[in-house]
Amino acid sequence: MSTDQHGRPRAGAVGFSRRTAWDLACNPLAQAVARAGSDGRRLLDLTESNPTRCGLHYDEQAILRAFSNPGALAYAPEPRGMHSARAAVGAYYAEHGAHLDAGQLLLTTSTSEAYSFLFRLLCDPGESVVVPAPSYPLLEFLATLDDVDLESYELVYHDGWQIDFTSLAAACSSRTRAVMLVHPNNPTGSYVKPHEAEQLNEFCAARRLALIVDEVFLDYALSPPPGTGRDVFTFARNREVLTFTLSGLSKIAALPQMKAAWMAVSGPPAQQLAALERLEVIADTFLSMSTPVQLALPHLLEQRRTIVPQLTERVQKNLAELDRRLAAQQAVERLAIEGGWYAVLRIPATGADDDFAVALVEGAGVMVHPGHFYDFRREGYVVVSLITSQDVFAEGIALTVAAAAAM
Numbered sequence: 001m002s003t004d005q006h007g008r009p010r011a012g013a014v015g016f017s018r019r020t021a022w023d024l025a026c027n028p029l030a031q032a033v034a035r036a037g038s039d040g041r042r043l044l045d046l047t048e049s050n051p052t053r054c055g056l057h058y059d060e061q062a063i064l065r066a067f068s069n070p071g072a073l074a075y076a077p078e079p080r081g082m083h084s085a086r087a088a089v090g091a092y093y094a095e096h097g098a099h100l101d102a103g104q105l106l107l108t109t110s111t112s113e114a115y116s117f118l119f120r121l122l123c124d125p126g127e128s129v130v131v132p133a134p135s136y137p138l139l140e141f142l143a144t145l146d147d148v149d150l151e152s153y154e155l156v157y158h159d160g161w162q163i164d165f166t167s168l169a170a171a172c173s174s175r176t177r178a179v180m181l182v183h184p185n186n187p188t189g190s191y192v193k194p195h196e197a198e199q200l201n202e203f204c205a206a207r208r209l210a211l212i213v214d215e216v217f218l219d220y221a222l223s224p225p226p227g228t229g230r231d232v233f234t235f236a237r238n239r240e241v242l243t244f245t246l247s248g249l250s251k252i253a254a255l256p257q258m259k260a261a262w263m264a265v266s267g268p269p270a271q272q273l274a275a276l277e278r279l280e281v282i283a284d285t286f287l288s289m290s291t292p293v294q295l296a297l298p299h300l301l302e303q304r305r306t307i308v309p310q311l312t313e314r315v316q317k318n319l320a321e322l323d324r325r326l327a328a329q330q331a332v333e334r335l336a337i338e339g340g341w342y343a344v345l346r347i348p349a350t351g352a353d354d355d356f357a358v359a360l361v362e363g364a365g366v367m368v369h370p371g372h373f374y375d376f377r378r379e380g381y382v383v384v385s386l387i388t389s390q391d392v393f394a395e396g397i398a399l400t401v402a403a404a405a406a407m
């Protein structure tokens with residue numbers, strides 16, 4: 001470390017920013033996993049979220065062919081991203097009933113980068129964005145790096161997940177600039193319902209807040225979400241308030257290694273235009289998209305047509321196996337899921353979820369995520385990935401349920 005306990009640089013050492021003063025010590029779960037690895041013990045990983053490690057069938061020839069475009073030999077940077085790539089993203093949204101001009105789309109290397117651009121666009125240091133809890137854990141790091149404060153509002157569970165609008169109102173202050181949604185949410189697998197979207201629009205319009213909507217799992221619906229009577233809707237169609245809809249190849253086409261994502265900007269035309277002009281300057285400052293990936297993007301995005309069905313089938317089969325296992329006992333229950341790649345399990349809250357997860361690694365050689373990893377506010381929840389290969393999932397879930405029942 002180069003700073004003393006007061007954060008002041010030690011003599012002779014370079015000082016680092018407070019925003020990077022993370023506690024980098026390995027947590028007990030990571031230590032248990034590392035010990036299992038160094039002892040050569042087999043671990044059944046029920047947290048596997050990397051689709052390239054899940055035994056999917058990718059059209060390898062088509063993917064590699066996508067990178068043989070001679071256009072990759074020239075550099076002609078376009079801050080919002082190449083028109084051909086944005087047109088392909090526009091066609092994706094048109095299939096979802098959102099008719100966007102390519103000018104409303106901006107490419108980024110990841111949704112993480114898109115979040116960072118938006119934090120810089122919307123917030124001065126110390127201003128805030130409100131995020132759902134439970135939700136995706138990376139947001140906290142992204143916000144810290146951009147000097148943005150995160151406040152949480154709650155998703156509550158009664159037979160299904162809903163937005164708690166009272167907690168949303170309580171989380172907002174005069175410093176708040178945007179409300180974030182994950183649609184469907186990771187890990188709860190819950191979509192924002194049309195009546196909630198309407199209420200959110202009223203809420204944001206009254207407080208002059210933007211909406212930031214992460215739709216990376218949009219296409220992984222298990223069935224039409226309750227109350228919609230139709231396919232899932234995308235917020236890229238939202239016109240009521242300034243809305244930034246984020247997605248990318250990492251989940252939609254299960255190609256996280258390609259580092260290609262985007263945001264769609266919709267809402268009142270004057271605000272949309274002003275936001276896009278500023279975003280273009282931010283993007284121009286970095287010019288982070290690679291030319292070969294942009295040229296390949298239309299072809300890579302097409303991969304979703306075979307990938308989404310494969311992953312949806314995997315999720316359904318693992319879910320069926322999970323339900324078969326759970327039917328024979330009472331200790332563990334799974335919460336309702338509408339889509340996405342994860343299942344939330346309610347386990348007896350006799351101790352800390354972290355301790356359960358560590359004991360599971362040590363005693364049964366199975367890895368799950370404790371609920372607090374996703375900002376669950378109470379003990380008694382673990383999260384498992386449903387895209388795990390089926391044999392690993394079946395064996396791992398049997399051991400997990402047995403361990404929870406023995407608590």
Ligand SMILES: Cc1ncc(COP(=O)(O)O)c(C=O)c1O
Nearest residue numbers: 110111112136186216248250261
């Ligand atoms: C909700 C959510 N958004 C975004 C991402 C990451 O997307 P990207 O690889 O495009 O940064 C993840 C990854 O798990 C996620 O769960």
